[in-house]
Amino acid sequence: MATRQMVSAKVSTLNPGTIKQHLSGGGVLVAIGPVCTRVSIEFPSIREEFLQLYHGYPFLKGPAITDYYLNVYARNFYRRYIRPQVAVNTLMNNDFVPLPESMGMVAVEMGMNWQVAFGWKSHILFHAGVVEKDGIGVIIPAVSGSGKSTLSAGLAYDGWRFLSDEFGMLEARTGELLPYPRPVSLKNESIAVLKEWVGSDIPFSREYTGTPKGTICYLRPPDASLKAMKEPVKPRLVIHPVFNPDARPEIRPLTKTMAFFRLVRSSANYGDIGAPAFHALSKIAEECISCEITYSSLEEAIQLVNEVVGRCRS
Amino acid sequence: MTDHNLLLDILKNPTGMAELGTGQWNRLLLDAHLLKLRGRLAYEARASGLWQDLPEKVRQILTNAEVETTARQRKIRWEINRVRRALFGFSDKVILLKGGGYLAQNLDCARGRICADIDILVAKNNLDIVENHLLTAGYYSEVLNDYDQKYYRQWAHELPPLRHPDRMVEVDIHHNILQLTSRYSLDIDPMIRAAVKVEDNIYTLCPEDMLIHSFVHLFVDGSVKASLRNLLEQHDMIVEFSRDSTFWPRLMDRAEELKLTRPVFYGLRYCRYFLDSPVPDEVTARGTRAAPGAAILKIMDLMVRRSMVPYGDNRSKLTDYLATNGLYIRAHWLRMPFMMLVGHLTAKFFRRYGFGRS
Numbered sequence: 001m002a003t004r005q006m007v008s009a010k011v012s013t014l015n016p017g018t019i020k021q022h023l024s025g026g027g028v029l030v031a032i033g034p035v036c037t038r039v040s041i042e043f044p045s046i047r048e049e050f051l052q053l054y055h056g057y058p059f060l061k062g063p064a065i066t067d068y069y070l071n072v073y074a075r076n077f078y079r080r081y082i083r084p085q086v087a088v089n090t091l092m093n094n095d096f097v098p099l100p101e102s103m104g105m106v107a108v109e110m111g112m113n114w115q116v117a118f119g120w121k122s123h124i125l126f127h128a129g130v131v132e133k134d135g136i137g138v139i140i141p142a143v144s145g146s147g148k149s150t151l152s153a154g155l156a157y158d159g160w161r162f163l164s165d166e167f168g169m170l171e172a173r174t175g176e177l178l179p180y181p182r183p184v185s186l187k188n189e190s191i192a193v194l195k196e197w198v199g200s201d202i203p204f205s206r207e208y209t210g211t212p213k214g215t216i217c218y219l220r221p222p223d224a225s226l227k228a229m230k231e232p233v234k235p236r237l238v239i240h241p242v243f244n245p246d247a248r249p250e251i252r253p254l255t256k257t258m259a260f261f262r263l264v265r266s267s268a269n270y271g272d273i274g275a276p277a278f279h280a281l282s283k284i285a286e287e288c289i290s291c292e293i294t295y296s297s298l299e300e301a302i303q304l305v306n307e308v309v310g311r312c313r314s
Numbered sequence: 315m316t317d318h319n320l321l322l323d324i325l326k327n328p329t330g331m332a333e334l335g336t337g338q339w340n341r342l343l344l345d346a347h348l349l350k351l352r353g354r355l356a357y358e359a360r361a362s363g364l365w366q367d368l369p370e371k372v373r374q375i376l377t378n379a380e381v382e383t384t385a386r387q388r389k390i391r392w393e394i395n396r397v398r399r400a401l402f403g404f405s406d407k408v409i410l411l412k413g414g415g416y417l418a419q420n421l422d423c424a425r426g427r428i429c430a431d432i433d434i435l436v437a438k439n440n441l442d443i444v445e446n447h448l449l450t451a452g453y454y455s456e457v458l459n460d461y462d463q464k465y466y467r468q469w470a471h472e473l474p475p476l477r478h479p480d481r482m483v484e485v486d487i488h489h490n491i492l493q494l495t496s497r498y499s500l501d502i503d504p505m506i507r508a509a510v511k512v513e514d515n516i517y518t519l520c521p522e523d524m525l526i527h528s529f530v531h532l533f534v535d536g537s538v539k540a541s542l543r544n545l546l547e548q549h550d551m552i553v554e555f556s557r558d559s560t561f562w563p564r565l566m567d568r569a570e571e572l573k574l575t576r577p578v579f580y581g582l583r584y585c586r587y588f589l590d591s592p593v594p595d596e597v598t599a600r601g602t603r604a605a606p607g608a609a610i611l612k613i614m615d616l617m618v619r620r621s622m623v624p625y626g627d628n629r630s631k632l633t634d635y636l637a638t639n640g641l642y643i644r645a646h647w648l649r650m651p652f653m654m655l656v657g658h659l660t661a662k663f664f665r666r667y668g669f670g671r672s
Contacts, residue, residue, distance in 0.1 A: 034374070063336040065371040069344070091347065121381035122374045272385035 014059045016051070023047050027069065029060040033180035033229050034169070035120070036064050037112060041072040043086065046104030053105065053183055053205050053218055056226050068092075068115040072108055090115050103208050106216055109185060116167055116180070117268055123178060124277050125268040126168035130177050130235075131160040136309060137177050137233035139168050139284075140241060141266035147243035147301070150190040153219055154298045155305065157198045162225040163233070172276040175283055176232035181225050183218040191217040193298055236312055238263065238290040239305060249304055250294045259290035319623045321345040322588060325546060328358035332367055339372055345623075349542045350428050352376065353383030357426030383428045390414055390429045393483040397432065398516055400451035404443060407517045409435040409509045411488065411527060415518035416547070419510075423550035427543070431475070431484035435519075437506055438489040445473055445487060453478050453485065461661055469493060491527050491535075498534060500572060521555045522565040526574055529581030538621045542588070545622065548581055549589040562597045575604030584618055 014028070022028035024047060027040035041047045071089040074080030075098070079087070084101035088094060088111040096114075099107045117125070128141035129152030138155075142148035149165040156162030163179035170177055183205070186194055191207060198204075198219070205218040220226075240254075240262060254262065263281045264270050270277045289312050295301040320342050324330050334342065346352045356376040359365045365373065394414055401408055410418050413429035436444050457463055457474035466474045471490035477483065490502045505527075509517040519527060525548060532544045555561045569578040579601045585591035586598070605611055 036371075063340070065336055065339050065343070065369060065375070067375060119378060121385075122377040269381070272381050274385070274388075 014061050019059050020047060020051065023050065027071070029064055029066065030054060031058045031060055031064065032182055033163075034123075034178050035068070035116060035180060036060070036066050037068045037070055037115070038066050039070045039072075039108070041104075041108070042074055042080070043072065043084070043101055043104055045101060046072060046086065046108065049105045049205065050108060053220060056220070056223055058229075068112070068119065070108070070111045070115065072104065072111070092119055097212070099211070103211055105205060105218065106208050106211050109183070109218065112182065113166065120167075120169070121269050121272055124170040124172055124270065124273060124280055126170065126263070126266050127166070127268060128168035128266055129165045130163035130168045130179070130233075131155045132163060132177075132233045133160045133309070135233065136237065136312060137163075137235040138237045138239055138305070138309075139177070139235050139263075139288075140239050141168070141262065142241055145243075146241050147190065147295075148241055149184050149186060150193060150243075150298060151241050151301050151305070153184040153186065153194055153221075154197055154302055156184075156221055156225060157194075158302055161228055161233075162221040170235070170280060170284075171232070172273070172280040174232070175234060175280060177235055178232050179225070179229045181221045181229050183220050186217045186219055188214045191215065194219060197298060235284055235288055237308055238284065238288050239308060240290075240292040241301060242292060242294045243296070243301075244294055245296050247294045247296055249296070249300045251304055251308060252292045252294075254290040254292060256285050256290075259288070260285035262290070319345070321349065321351065321542070322623060324355070325351070325358070326590060328362040329364065331355075331359055331362070331364050339369070343372070343375060346379075349540050349623075351543055351546070352379035353428050354426040354543070354546070356380040356383070361425075380426075383426055386428050386430070387417060387424070389481070389483055390417055390432060393432050393478075393481060393485065394418065394516065396451075396478065396481070397434065397448070397485060398514060400453070401444065401447050401515060404440075404447055404515060406437060406440050406515065407506060407509055408444070408515050409506065409517045409519060410512070411435050411491070411519065412531070415524060418512045418516065419518050421551065422554045423547040427547065431486060433472075433486045433488060435488045435491070435502075435506070437503075441473065441487065441489050445476075448476055448485065448487075451478070452480075459665075461665070465658070491530055493535070498530075498574065498577075500574070504571065521551070521558075521561065522568045525551045525555065525565060525581075526569060526572065526578060529577045530574060533577040533580040538618055540621070542622055545585060545588055549585050549591045552582075552585060552591045552593065556592065562594060566597060566600050569604075575601070576606070579604040580614070580618075584622070587619075588622060 014022070019028050023039065023041055025040065027038035029036055029038055039050070041050060069091050073087055073089065074084065075087050079085040085098045086101055086104045086107045087098050088096055088107045090111045092115055094111065094114050096107065096110060126139060126141050128139050129148045130140065131138050131152055140148050140152055152162060152165040162181055163177060164181060165184040166182065167180050168177060169180055195201070195204065203220040207215055207217045209215045238259060260281055263284060267277065267281070270281070289308065291308060293301065293304040295304055320338060324342060342355070343352065346355050356379050359368060359376060390413065394410065397408070411433040413424070413427060414432045416424040416427065417429065453476040455474045455476055457466065463474055466472065471493050472486050472488040475484045475486050477485065490500060491505070492498055492500045505519060505523045508520045508523060510520050511517050518524065528544060528548050528551065532538065532541055565578070569575045582593050582598060582601050586593050606614070
């Protein structure tokens, strides 16, 4: 009940000129799912990229109780104008390597990830993608490199609602997943795959080459997913993807015990939350269908997901 | 003295949380975050019965803090248990200082408090034995740099921090509460003798020593910057300990015995100033005998008032900066003789800019 109240709060959004003005000054409030962040950016070039990537996200007009403060700035005159370098202040002991101005958006995204990953403890966090179709919530937990972002984005642009590619948020009390639809962070080979899949350049950022994680490109989720960013969903499936270019497609069901421990392993704050997290994950392991899928291409993965969903319906 | 700060107001009167607007909440939550006091706000919101009346979003943010402080405290309690196990067979006293001690004694000041690490105090002649016990149990030192190792062992009042690789909670082993080089030379033996048993070989300082240690930590050894949480723990101890009417004379006698009347004077002064701590007038009068000269006190007042709550509105950034750095320099000034300080800072400088060996 309380969650509903929180998510149905009225949103009045700002016009683009005002957003830019706030962004360069005291900060602009961007509300994504349950997270409200005040973002300020000192560099005009990064402001432009930020506004392009976050086009269609709600920028709040009125005052709102704020979760996080993110300031993107230059340490001094030299780092602002002569050899520009971007520093990020999350107010949360971040210790990021400063990046060149051209990678400013990467710094912004890293900062926002950091704040949620280390600060958000009111909900159980999974390092997982989350999508939904016909009321069926799917958690896609995975280690980096398994293709969870690629798969979540691929599903998002194939008729599914996108809730997250990085942070699954579970409300322990209601057992519901909250959307936190940030832009999808695509890396290296998956960029071309998704560009072909989506068939349009519009929702993509430019490509950031030479970052600590290789080439990164951000993909804005579909507008319909952004519009539904306050609507939680019950999880029904947990699908652990394993990308292997040489393997045959396969679905392996997990035992309830295995399903439970896999969820524990993918949760960032399970240990901090303690007993409520234990009960919530036990419930998911008990009630959801859990499996591991091996795939060698995005099409294959999506086919496998649809097959599992079919089992869920029958 | 008329500095105004919403966080201070709410800490003194938590029921004020019932009437805050959005802007005030943001101010309060931000200050509390920067000063590591959100866990305390969460505790106060529950204890005052206001929790259900707070805005949903505030409850969610305070829940973050509540989960974090509870988890941290659980980790600290577990680490104390592990230290106790590592020191099985060591029969002398192992005294928990600061946060670990507050938790072990279930003091009021531990409520909603975020504890980062464990500090233990042992007699100096037991240092090697205790260190070896912990090393045998799998703890290791992260300080590999020769200069730092030597500095710690020769001059500091603690060994280089240890950690266990499975848990990563820092354990600091002290043999004194002040540096050997400090202007205040402290005989630690009376504190060790008066320690209070918790369980087996685990002890804490007795109440008056606990409070004196907190004062010393804040006003001699530490940085005053953003230390409101330390002042708050002192306030809590004052309220809790002074329910025993013998506490005040014991505290003041002890301060004289240990020659620590100056930090106690400062501590009582600023607890009263910021938090209206219930310090009886005769105690204040007795403490004032240890006051510095009027000019020094004036400067100290200015600096502490600027640094303790450093994030207020309508304040000059320059004076805040000068005050904070003035106190930092003062802490170093008290910590070691001048020529040694020069040598220390030179070594640090060369290492920082890459000329040092390792």
